[in-house]
Structure formats: C-alpha cells, structure tokens
Amino acid sequence: xxxxxxxxxxxxxxxxxxxxxxxxxxxxSFCDSKCAVRCSKAxxxxxxxxxxGICCEDCNCVPSGTYGNKDECPCYRxxxxxxxxxxxx
Numbered sequence: 001x002x003x004x005x006x007x008x009x010x011x012x013x014x015x016x017x018x019x020x021x022x023x024x025x026x027x028x029s030f031c032d033s034k035c036a037v038r039c040s041k042a043x044x045x046x047x048x049x050x051x052x053g054i055c056c057e058d059c060n061c062v063p064s065g066t067y068g069n070k071d072e073c074p075c076y077r078x079x080x081x082x083x084x085x086x087x088x089x
Contacts, residue, residue, distance in 0.1 A: 031056035039089060041066045048089045055079055055088035 031053050039048035056062045059075035070077035070088075079087040 028057070031062070034062035037064075038062050038066060042089065051087060052089050059088075 035049050035052035035056055038052050039045050042048035052062060055076050058079070059073055061073040061076060063069040063072045063076060076088045077086075081087045
C-alpha cells in the first residue's frame with residue numbers, strides 16, 4: 001500500500017513539475033495558438049515554433065496562414081537573423 005501511495009505522489013510531482021516548466025516556457029496562449037497554425041505545415045515544426053514564438057512575443061502579432069501574408073505584421077516581416085535573412089517563419 002505504501003508503494004502505491006509513494007508511486008502516486010511521485011507521478012503527481014513529475015506531472016506538476018512538467019506542467020510548470022511548460023507554462024513558463026510556453027509564453028502566451030495567443031502566441032502558442034497563432035504559431036501552431038503558422039507552423040502546422042512546416043517541415044521542421046520545432047524550429048518553426050521556436051522562432052515564431054520569439055517573433056510573436058516581440059511583435060505581438062503573427063501573420064495569418066501557414067506561409068506568406070507577412071505584410072499583415074511589419075515587425076514580424078522585418079526581423080532579421082545575424083546573417084540578414086528573415087528570422088520569422
């Protein structure tokens with residue numbers, strides 16, 4: 001019986017810890033939902049979500065659709081990486 005309780009407490013702690021980490025890393029739900037749509041057809045979704053999230057947090061907007069439409073959000077469109085290429089997907 002003690003093993004079951006200990007296992008339950010351990011699982012609860014792991015789940016609580018992972019949800020707290022996800023909440024602090026996730027940013028806003030606005031950016032999460034907009035970037036999920038924007039990156040839904042990306043070949044490298046993890047990279048797309050990362051950079052989309054960074055751009056969304058900075059610009060407070062994400063263009064609609066999965067590609068293009070960057071004129072809807074000039075800040076997002078104009079962000080460049082260190083090589084001078086567009087930073088935002």
